Amino acid sequence: MIRNTFSILNGIGDKLERKLWGAGILTWDKFIGAPDITFISAHKKTFFDESLSSALNALDHADAAYFARAIKRRDHWRLYDIFKEESACLDIETNGFMPGSGGVVTVIGIYDGFDYKCFIRDENLTAESVMEEISRYKYLITFYGSGFDIPYLLRAIPGLKFDIPHFDVCFGTRRLGFRGGLKRLESELGIARDEIVKDMNGYDAVKLWEHAQRGSSDALKILKLYNKEDTVNLYAIAGIVYQRLRTQTGIEHYL
Incomplete structure (x- = not known):
């Protein structure tokens, strides 16, 4: 579930997260790999790409402390799997x-x-x-x-x-x-x-x-x-x- 989670990004809540899913952006890799996303500005996307790249690196290294800081407490359940x-x-x-x-x-x-x-x-x-x-x-x-x-x-x-x-x-x-x-x-x-x-x-x-x-x-x-x-x-x-x-x-x- 965590790789489908975009509420890790500042300014993205449940509604915008579902909008991303509906646009076929289901994972962090998909988000980073998309040349552009019509409802997210190029400036914000660049910033979000960097944030998601850091999250992917933390995930690869099983850096739990990173996610304790980076993810809203209400969403810590998404790390369960x-x-x-x-x-x-x-x-x-x-x-x-x-x-x-x-x-x-x-x-x-x-x-x-x-x-x-x-x-x-x-x-x-x-x-x-x-x-x-x-x-x-x-x-x-x-x-x-x-x-x-x-x-x-x-x-x-x-x-x-x-x-x-x-x-x-x-x-x-x-x-x-x-x-x-x-x-x-x-x-x-x-x-x-x-x-x-x-x-x-x-x-x-x-x-x-x-x-x-x-x-x-x-x-x-x-x-x-x-x-x-x-x-x-x-x-x-x-x-x-x-x-x-x-x-x-x-x-x-x-x-």
């Missing part, structure tokens, strides 16, 4: 308070489509361990992470950086007309959750952490399972949402 093999689904649990008011991150879960890694407060959750793990990926997937998880982490773990594209599935589903949280989305898509944590929510995760702090190994085990289900299911959901967002653009009509 390019970076999905190097992506990480991230979800955090907290003690129920905000940073600065006694809030701490209790669990960070990361799933890459194959392995789930769990970072637990007072065990293996450190700024260094989390940054080292995040540095392995080129694409971040969350559910409302741009509104909660990432801002919370940046405040709670000084020095942590996220300079890669970020597909926030929550806002992707909003564009598709869906209203509700991750659990409701799982239900609508027929994605199952382990029975042990099927009916749990964020408040339950806070209470489990409190029990774990009092020495309950079972509570910690269930908390980890709850977090794992969030990240693993999100990985499956991201692929579905990406395909539906792609269809919504209308690109398939022009291919």
Whole structure:
């Protein structure tokens, strides 16, 4: 999808992008190779050609950081098919308070489509361990992470950086007309959750952490399972949402 994306260019929105598609300009290469485009001035086209050439070079080198800067955040989902093999689904649990008011991150879960890694407060959750793990990926997937998880982490773990594209599935589903949280989305898509944590929510995760702090190994085990289900299911959901967002653009009509 990213090679069909012209909203990367300043001044080009969804309407003009579809106009380009309708004119047979479906990819960056087609745009650059066209001698002229009737509804884009020669001056602008020269500038756009340079921008797209830079984007193609970044794509050839899998430079995810370039696209994190160059593409509007609302369009980061369009990079999914390019970076999905190097992506990480991230979800955090907290003690129920905000940073600065006694809030701490209790669990960070990361799933890459194959392995789930769990970072637990007072065990293996450190700024260094989390940054080292995040540095392995080129694409971040969350559910409302741009509104909660990432801002919370940046405040709670000084020095942590996220300079890669970020597909926030929550806002992707909003564009598709869906209203509700991750659990409701799982239900609508027929994605199952382990029975042990099927009916749990964020408040339950806070209470489990409190029990774990009092020495309950079972509570910690269930908390980890709850977090794992969030990240693993999100990985499956991201692929579905990406395909539906792609269809919504209308690109398939022009291919």
